[in-house]
Amino acid sequence: MRFSKQRDLILNIVQDTRTHPTADYVYEKARTQLPNVSLGTVYRNLGQLVDNKLLKSINIDGTIHYDAFLDDHQHFQCKTCNRVFDIDINTKDFVSQVESKTNHIIDRCQIHLVGICKDCQNN
Amino acid sequence: MRFSKQRDLILNIVQDTRTHPTADYVYEKARTQLPNVSLGTVYRNLGQLVDNKLLKSINIDGTIHYDAFLDDHQHFQCKTCNRVFDIDINTKDFVSQVESKTNHIIDRCQIHLVGICKDCQNN
DNA sequence: GTAACTGCAAATCCTTTGCTATGGA
DNA sequence: TCCATAGCAAAGGATTTGCAGTTAC
Numbered sequence: 231m232r233f234s235k236q237r238d239l240i241l242n243i244v245q246d247t248r249t250h251p252t253a254d255y256v257y258e259k260a261r262t263q264l265p266n267v268s269l270g271t272v273y274r275n276l277g278q279l280v281d282n283k284l285l286k287s288i289n290i291d292g293t294i295h296y297d298a299f300l301d302d303h304q305h306f307q308c309k310t311c312n313r314v315f316d317i318d319i320n321t322k323d324f325v326s327q328v329e330s331k332t333n334h335i336i337d338r339c340q341i342h343l344v345g346i347c348k349d350c351q352n353n
Numbered sequence: 354m355r356f357s358k359q360r361d362l363i364l365n366i367v368q369d370t371r372t373h374p375t376a377d378y379v380y381e382k383a384r385t386q387l388p389n390v391s392l393g394t395v396y397r398n399l400g401q402l403v404d405n406k407l408l409k410s411i412n413i414d415g416t417i418h419y420d421a422f423l424d425d426h427q428h429f430q431c432k433t434c435n436r437v438f439d440i441d442i443n444t445k446d447f448v449s450q451v452e453s454k455t456n457h458i459i460d461r462c463q464i465h466l467v468g469i470c471k472d473c474q475n476n
Numbered sequence: 477g478t479a480a481c482t483g484c485a486a487a488t489c490c491t492t493t494g495c496t497a498t499g500g501a
Numbered sequence: 502t503c504c505a506t507a508g509c510a511a512a513g514g515a516t517t518t519g520c521a522g523t524t525a526c
Contacts (some may be wrong), residue, residue: 232480232525253516268483273516275481289415292490293515306457319451328442328466334429335474338467343451345459355500355505386509396491398506415515416490460484482523491513498507 231282234269236260237275244276250295250305250314259313272275290314290342304340308347315347354405359383359390360398364421367399367408373418373428373437411438411463427463431470438470 231237243259244251251259257272277297279285286297288305295314304317321339329336354360361386366382367374374382380395409420411428415473418437427440444462452459 234481234525235481254514266483268485270484271482273448274518276415277517289412292412292415292417294415306451306455308457308461315455315457317451317455319454324447325466328429328440331442332429332438332440332522333471333474334431334466334468336429336466336468340465342463342465343448343457343459344463345457346420348456351456351458357500357506359507389508391510393492393509396508397493400492478526480523480525482521482522486519487518488517489515493510494511495509495511496507500505501503
């Protein structure tokens with residue numbers, strides 16, 4: 231991967247955004263600093279950054295969101311405020327349980343929890 | 354919901370297809386029996402059937418798949434043959450563990466496992 | 477110099493919607 | 502009769518792609 235200021239900016243934006251931004255969000259943010267950047271470039275670079283394991287992508291309601299937090303973790307989405315929270319919970323036991331029960335080899339475990347967040351319960 | 358032969362056929366197709374069909378798959382299958390059925394009708398009916406809890410929908414790589422197996426269960430996708438297997442595993446303990454750790458209320462838990470299935474390991 | 481990258485626009489894929497006509501209760 | 506539903510076609514949103522020009526190495 232060759233350096234480009236566009237890719238550098240895009241990576242920084244995702245790293246600075248804790249709310250799991252979409253390509254479109256990144257595009258709007260990038261435009262404030264690099265007005266001529268194109269949406270195609272944003273998509274291409276996000277894809278490359280995922281391929282090179284500098285970012286992760288998650289699918290929320292059919293739209294791809296990006297995440298710079300690379301440690302193994304899961305997501306909780308609040309159906310009231312729509313925010314997506316990181317859930318730091320160990321899935322190893324769960325995964326090995328499924329592996330021995332099914333005889334499939336599992337190398338990725340994505341858990342998507344939906345409910346009402348702590349904050350929204352109080353409002 | 355009023356009866357229609359289109360909806361009846363669409364529901365039957367999903368119930369008879371264990372491989373988590375997409376709208377397009379259902380459409381092609383439906384056309385063999387009802388050549389004039391339209392893709393819009395298929396989408397509308399699948400949506401209604403989900404709303405009325407006669408079907409479930411799952412998102413796999415950004416595309417919606419339908420599932421007539423309504424009991425609580427999870428999915429395993431083989432990255433070699435791309436088939437999606439049902440995984441019958443209890444998530445209650447896992448969910449309550451997350452609830453007490455985070456104080457969020459969880460009412461849906463979707464787990465998507467990816468790996469190599471039993472069959473593909475032998476080939 | 478050259479291959480990777482850009483911006484732009486058009487294309488593509490999946491899904492939804494507006495419309496008028498039809499058909500089930 | 503009346504309203505849900507159908508078929509058709511056009512619109513929609515998200516993402517990808519083709520191309521000609523530009524830039525990092």
